Amino acid sequence: RGLPHTSEAAMCKWYLPKVSCEILHQxxxxxxxxxxxxxLPHHQRYNDVLGLQLGDGTAQVQKLVIAREKAGRMALQYDKKAKGTA
Structure with missing residues (x-):
């Protein structure tokens, strides 16, 4: 449909491997x-899910993408020049 879905994709890329890792840890x-x-396949599956977390980007990056999409790009700038306070 052509609608933006950046934050939803980042949520899936962050949350699903996180929950899978917790389940396999249990x-x-x-x-x-x-x-x-x-x-038993648990240890190998645990390693696979850890690889997914790294391959999809770290959790911190995915959370930053979600926050930027929800709060706006200017709300989460780390560069002083980007804020206009150069």
């Missing part, structure tokens, strides 16, 4: 040391 805790063996 699976590892539930199974104890046995969860880290190759008999």
């Amino acid at each position: 699976c590892l805790i539930l199974h104890g040391h046995y969860g880290y063996t190759t008999d």
Whole structure:
């Protein structure tokens, strides 16, 4: 439909790997040391989700994108020149 969806995409890229990582961490805790063996897939899946978090951009970057989309680009500038106070 051509509507902007930058903040929604950043929310998905931040939230879903975060929740997946937490769920897999709980699976590892539930199974104890046995969860880290190759008999169960939990450890490998945990590594895969950690890779997703890094590959999609760090959580801080995704949160910054969301904040800029919601609050506006000028509200979250870190450069003094960008604020017009050069």
